[in-house]
Amino acid sequence: MILSIESSCDDSSLALTSIQECKLLFHQKISQEAEHSLHGGVVPELASRLHAQKLPLILKNLKTFLHGNFSKIKAIAITTEPGLSVTLIEGLMMAKALALSLKIPLISINHLKGHIYSLFINQQQCIFPLSVLLVSGGHTMILEASENEVRIIAQSKDDSFGESFDKASKMLGLGYPGGPIIQSLAQECQEDLYTLPIPLQHSKELAFSFSGLKNAFRLEIERQGSNLNPNALAKAFQQSACAHIVQKCKLYFQTKKENQQAIPHFAIVGGASANLYLREKIQDLCATYNSNLLLAPLEFCSDNAAMIGRVGVEEYKKQNFSDLFSLEVSPRNTQFKS
Numbered sequence: 501m502i503l504s505i506e507s508s509c510d511d512s513s514l515a516l517t518s519i520q521e522c523k524l525l526f527h528q529k530i531s532q533e534a535e536h537s538l539h540g541g542v543v544p545e546l547a548s549r550l551h552a553q554k555l556p557l558i559l560k561n562l563k564t565f566l567h568g569n570f571s572k573i574k575a576i577a578i579t580t581e582p583g584l585s586v587t588l589i590e591g592l593m594m595a596k597a598l599a600l601s602l603k604i605p606l607i608s609i610n611h612l613k614g615h616i617y618s619l620f621i622n623q624q625q626c627i628f629p630l631s632v633l634l635v636s637g638g639h640t641m642i643l644e645a646s647e648n649e650v651r652i653i654a655q656s657k658d659d660s661f662g663e664s665f666d667k668a669s670k671m672l673g674l675g676y677p678g679g680p681i682i683q684s685l686a687q688e689c690q691e692d693l694y695t696l697p698i699p700l701q702h703s704k705e706l707a708f709s710f711s712g713l714k715n716a717f718r719l720e721i722e723r724q725g726s727n728l729n730p731n732a733l734a735k736a737f738q739q740s741a742c743a744h745i746v747q748k749c750k751l752y753f754q755t756k757k758e759n760q761q762a763i764p765h766f767a768i769v770g771g772a773s774a775n776l777y778l779r780e781k782i783q784d785l786c787a788t789y790n791s792n793l794l795l796a797p798l799e800f801c802s803d804n805a806a807m808i809g810r811v812g813v814e815e816y817k818k819q820n821f822s823d824l825f826s827l828e829v830s831p832r833n834t835q836f837k838s
């Protein structure tokens with residue numbers, strides 16, 4: 501089995517995945533949302549300290565699960581990129597200590613690739629080629645993935661989709677993460693009181709942008725003052741943010757169609773793929789273009805070590821190991837190695 505570790509942002513998580521059947525044997529995650537919520541977003545220094553506390557607690561549970569016998573673990577898969585440097589390092593140090601003491605190899609995992617493989621947890625077969633909409637707190641991308649390669653087709657010029665929800669929630673004086681908060685405010689609202697602009701609506705560019713929408717949201721709060729209806733504004737925000745994503749995905753589908761290239765499978769992954777309104781709209785788009793929509797179970801949308809372990813199995817089969825003494829974190833690397 502593969503032991504995987506995830507600590508790229510604000511979730512401390514460990515998992516065990518069987519190499520033969522890709523079964524998730526153990527999985528635990530301790531989220532730091534409550535601690536960061538007090539600050540309206542992730543505080544890297546605090547996140548790092550919390551990982552240093554929580555990862556060993558999960559390791560202790562894992563040891564109990566294994567009755568103290570680690571001998572069946574064949575490699576350690578560790579997220580090394582992209583993410584926060586001070587939190588990635590916490591996971592990597594634990595991975596190195598374990599690899600050294602258990603005398604097993606280390607496998608370096610790209611977190612974004614992990615999100616793609618969240619689709620295949622507990623499944624032996626992966627589905628490729630696959631077009632992917634990745635929406636998380638750090639990234640908004642359209643990707644084309646095959647077994648050996650992940651290509652970036654489009655990405656955000658500024659904020660990410662999830663981050664824009666976090667900032668919107670903060671501007672309303674509400675907590676973190678903002679995605680579920682804005683979504684539930686929007687769900688409670690029947691009226692359409694406000695209209696916010698849809699980013700890059702008149703541009704043919706295949707790219708995303710959320711900073712203008714964020715600014716329009718702030719201006720509307722200022723304009724409305726004490727008359728503000730936060731539910732209606734959250735609804736308008738979610739509608740515009742999702743309409744932007746859907747318009748750009750449609751442009752992608754259309755361009756592929758014009759080039760006679762089919763998209764048999766399309767997936768939405770990442771923490772913000774939990775957004776039900778977005779799921780519904782992308783489902784409609786996929787139906788229009790005859791594409792099969794793949795979604796990860798809700799519990800594996802946000803950061804977790806199970807998805808890192810699932811990539812780990814593939815890398816283990818290729819014997820794609822890293823040197824324990826030179827492996828480093830690459831916090832800003834979003835490129836995909838093949």
Ligand code: KG4
Pocket residue numbers: 509635636637638639661662663665666677678679680683770771772773774775776801802803
């Ligand atoms: O993938 P993830 O757990 O962490 C990163 O890799 O960034 O994604 C977390 C992000 C946060 O920005 C959070 O607000 C957003 O996903 N998110 C949502 C929803 N649930 C989580 N955004 C919109 N709607 C949601 N329902």
Ligand code: ZN
Pocket residue numbers: 611615636637770771802803
């Ligand atoms: Zn993530």
